[in-house]
Structures are given as C-alpha cells and as structure tokens.
Amino acid sequence: MTHNVAILGASGYTGAELVRLIASHPALKVGALSGNSKAGRAMADVYPHLRHLDLPHVTTIQQVDFSGIDLAFCALPHATSQAVVADLPGHVRVVDLSADFRLRDPEEYEKWYGKPHAAPEMQRQAVYGLTEFYRGHIARARLVAGTGCxxxxxxxxxxxxxxxxxxxxxxxxxxxxxxxxxxxxxxxxxxxxxxxxxxxxxxxxxxxxxxxxxxxxxxxxxxxxxxxxxxxxxxxxxxxxxxxxxxxxxxxxxxxxxxxxxxxxxxxxxxxxxxxxxxxxxxxxxxxxxxxxxxxxxxxxxxxxxxxxNLTKGSSGQAIQNANLMLGLDETAGLMLAPVFP
The missing domain is CATH 3.30.360.10 (Dihydrodipicolinate Reductase; domain 2)
Structure with a gap:
C-alpha cells in the first residue's frame, strides 16, 4: 500500500531532504509540496539536484488538497507550524520538524521562544519524536514533534x-x-x-x-x-x-x-x-x-x-522513521542508505 504525503515547507533544506529520502521509499509518495515563497515553481527549479524526480509543483499551503493525504511533514519555520497544524483536517497525521511542539509545558515554550504558544492543547498532546525512546507512543500518535538536531x-x-x-x-x-x-x-x-x-x-x-x-x-x-x-x-x-x-x-x-x-x-x-x-x-x-x-x-x-x-538523522530522516511507525510500516523503510563518502 502506498501512502500519500504532503511536505509543507518543501523549499527549505529539511523539505528537500524529505523529498530525496522519499524518492527511494517503497511505501511513501509525495502527493503535495508547499512553499509559499516558491509557489508556482517546479521543484527542479528550486532544487536542481531533484530534477530527475516526477514531483508536483510547489504551491501555497492553502492550495493543497488534503483529501487524499495520509500524513503531512511540516518543515516550516519555527512559530509558524502551530497555526498550520491546528487547521489541518483530522484524518491527516502530522510529523512536525519545527520547534513548535517539542516542549510539553507551554510555560517552558514561552520561556525559550519568547512568545505564548498558539495551540497549547495540541502542544500537550504531541509526542516527542526521539524514535528510539518513544516508539510505542509515536506509533499511536496523531502529532509527533521532531527533535532539534x-x-x-x-x-x-x-x-x-x-x-x-x-x-x-x-x-x-x-x-x-x-x-x-x-x-x-x-x-x-x-x-x-x-x-x-x-x-x-x-x-x-x-x-x-x-x-x-x-x-x-x-x-x-x-x-x-x-x-x-x-x-x-x-x-x-x-x-x-x-x-x-x-x-x-x-x-x-x-x-x-x-x-x-x-x-x-x-x-x-x-x-x-x-x-x-x-x-x-x-x-x-x-x-x-x-x-x-x-x-x-x-x-x-x-x-x-x-x-x-543534522539534515537526516537530526531531522528529515528521523521524521520519516517516525512516519513509518505512525503508518504501520517497517521502521527502516527508505532509510537504509549508506553514507556518502568522501
């Protein structure tokens, strides 16, 4: 079974890394790419190293049709994921790569990020995405907060x-x-x-x-x-x-x-x-x-x-590792790439 995923914030480094890794994933397909500053452009124009892939054009988040999306990766800037995740349809599971849901206590979030959290109830429900220590919780979660690298x-x-x-x-x-x-x-x-x-x-x-x-x-x-x-x-x-x-x-x-x-x-x-x-x-x-x-x-x-x-195990790779658990897939699917050397 193939699961359609959306990458919100695909024009950033972690978004591009998600695309690179999903390209060889046996059960994930990129169904939508958003990047408000690059909306309307082909992903090959934003990242030429991805030009060999058959990818949808980059759109705004508002233009994404989530009806056929099973999971969304939010690779958005800090402090912007809160509002976006809160507005996503309930059937869409979410792996957030920003800092917005990492801290369980809203007061701690305000202490470290200098502003009140915009979705405190979701913040308390988010599961911290350090995969090797929270596997069971991640598999059952609707929202997983990716760790800082x-x-x-x-x-x-x-x-x-x-x-x-x-x-x-x-x-x-x-x-x-x-x-x-x-x-x-x-x-x-x-x-x-x-x-x-x-x-x-x-x-x-x-x-x-x-x-x-x-x-x-x-x-x-x-x-x-x-x-x-x-x-x-x-x-x-x-x-x-x-x-x-x-x-x-x-x-x-x-x-x-x-x-x-x-x-x-x-x-x-x-x-x-x-x-x-x-x-x-x-x-x-x-x-x-x-x-x-x-x-x-x-x-x-x-x-x-x-x-x-930092872009793979520190962010996008670990996000896919978490998504694999959330979707009932083999945890290592699409991730057994050998390092690039030298």
Whole structure:
C-alpha cells in the first residue's frame, strides 16, 4: 500500500531532504509540496539536484488538497507550524520538524521562544519524536514533534548513561560542532562563505541555546530529578553534520557498556569498539548515528563522541522513521542508505 504525503515547507533544506529520502521509499509518495515563497515553481527549479524526480509543483499551503493525504511533514519555520497544524483536517497525521511542539509545558515554550504558544492543547498532546525512546507512543500518535538536531545528538550519547545511573548528573559538559545547514536556508551574514571559511565560532554561549529546553525536559524525565547540562555549540565550515563531545564523570567501561547495551538492537545507532571515535563524514547523508567512548587520562572520567547528519538523522530522516511507525510500516523503510563518502 502506498501512502500519500504532503511536505509543507518543501523549499527549505529539511523539505528537500524529505523529498530525496522519499524518492527511494517503497511505501511513501509525495502527493503535495508547499512553499509559499516558491509557489508556482517546479521543484527542479528550486532544487536542481531533484530534477530527475516526477514531483508536483510547489504551491501555497492553502492550495493543497488534503483529501487524499495520509500524513503531512511540516518543515516550516519555527512559530509558524502551530497555526498550520491546528487547521489541518483530522484524518491527516502530522510529523512536525519545527520547534513548535517539542516542549510539553507551554510555560517552558514561552520561556525559550519568547512568545505564548498558539495551540497549547495540541502542544500537550504531541509526542516527542526521539524514535528510539518513544516508539510505542509515536506509533499511536496523531502529532509527533521532531527533535532539534543538536538535542537529538546530545541525547543519543547521554540519555542511556543518565537512565543507567553510570555518570555524575551534576558534572556533564556537552560540546557540539554543527554544520551551516543547521541554521536553515535563509540568507544570513554570518553564513556567507567569506565569513565561514577558515573560521569556527561558538554561539548561544552561556545557556542561551533553545535546545537546552529539550535537554532539560528529557534528561530530567530520564533521571527523575532536575538535570542541567553545560552546553556550547560551535558553527564549523561544513555544509552538514554534527559532532558532539560529552565529558562525564563515571567509569569508562561502564559508560561504554551502557551505550552498547541500550543500542545493541538498534538499526541506526552504532556504538564503536572502546577507544574508537567517529567523524562527521562517517554518517554523511545517512540516518545513522555513530558513538565512540574513550577513557580520559584521569581516573573515573570518560569522553563520548557522537556524530549524525543534522539534515537526516537530526531531522528529515528521523521524521520519516517516525512516519513509518505512525503508518504501520517497517521502521527502516527508505532509510537504509549508506553514507556518502568522501
């Protein structure tokens, strides 16, 4: 059975990545593409790398006929999905890739995003889309909130350790290196080639990054008490990818064992042999996450390194993984692509 899907916000990077992945999916078909700023154009004109595909033209959201759509991917800018999702027909299931439904508490949303939530009842009903930890809830959900790409990477390397109780919860330092596509496709001065090349810079320093709201929510729930990590992201001159490095206090062997045990049966999360660490290109263009653990020179301290592609496992790939569960399909359908290397 083929399921028709709509991609709302198809002109952004995550929208284009959804199209790329769905092109090889055995049970999903793109039935509608919206992108208000590109309405009326062929997708091949917006993204030439997709010109070989038979795709509908880009329209406005108002022009989409949802009568034959089974599921909608909302790849819209933050703070715009709320109103759009609230107006979708009840038969359409939704995977939202924005930040609009990630935080369960409307007060927390207002704290981190600076404005009241426009659809608080839907916000409370949304299921958080970290697939490997919420499978059962996701399969039954009407609305799934995709994780932030930084938040997903940090959780993949730290959440099993918090749940297993093998690290000091008050001494977690998390450092992320993030490719430029994580900031979206809109033109911004600091993303110009002349600004980025030969440059690495920290941003949202000192606890101001919005993904900290997700870390606080999810880590605290996993631990059964308040957990606040020290977190700094860095923009690096790469188009895509995230490399996360966590510094923790705990027995390195126990840290490695907790990760290996938790992810032993997972198709997309792979824990490397003790002492090996991955790089961003190891997972480029794939729905994979690679994790390595190294013992620090100081006793009872470990360093964990994890990598994902921010556009795939960090966003569009994980969105399709969630959609597969929601539609009763094989979770890995359309997602077993090997990484692109070099």
């Amino acid at each position: 930084n938040a997903a990477t940090g959780q993949f390397i730290l959440r099993p350790l918090i749940e297993a109780g093998v690290i000091d919860l008050d001494r977690i330092i998390l450092d992320l290196k993030v490719g430029a596509s994580g900031a979206g496709r809109a033109a911004r001065e600091h993303l110009l080639t002349a600004e980025m090349v030969e440059n690495v810079g920290a941003y949202a320093v000192g606890g101001r990054h919005r993904h900290l709201g997700e870390f606080d929510q999810e880590f605290s729930a996993a631990a059964g008490r308040r957990v606040e990590v020290q977190f700094t992201p860095h923009l690096v001159p790469a188009s895509r990818g995230i490399l996360a490095t966590a510094y923790v206090e705990g027995d390195p062997a126990a840290v490695h064992r907790a990760l290996a045990d938790r992810y032993g049966g997972e198709p997309f999360l792979h824990v490397l042999p003790m002492g090996q660490v991955p790089g961003m290109k190891d997972v480029r263009g794939s729905n994979l996450c690679h994790i390595g653990v190294v013992a620090d020179r100081r006793a009872n301290r470990a360093i964990i390194v994890g990598v994902i592609d």
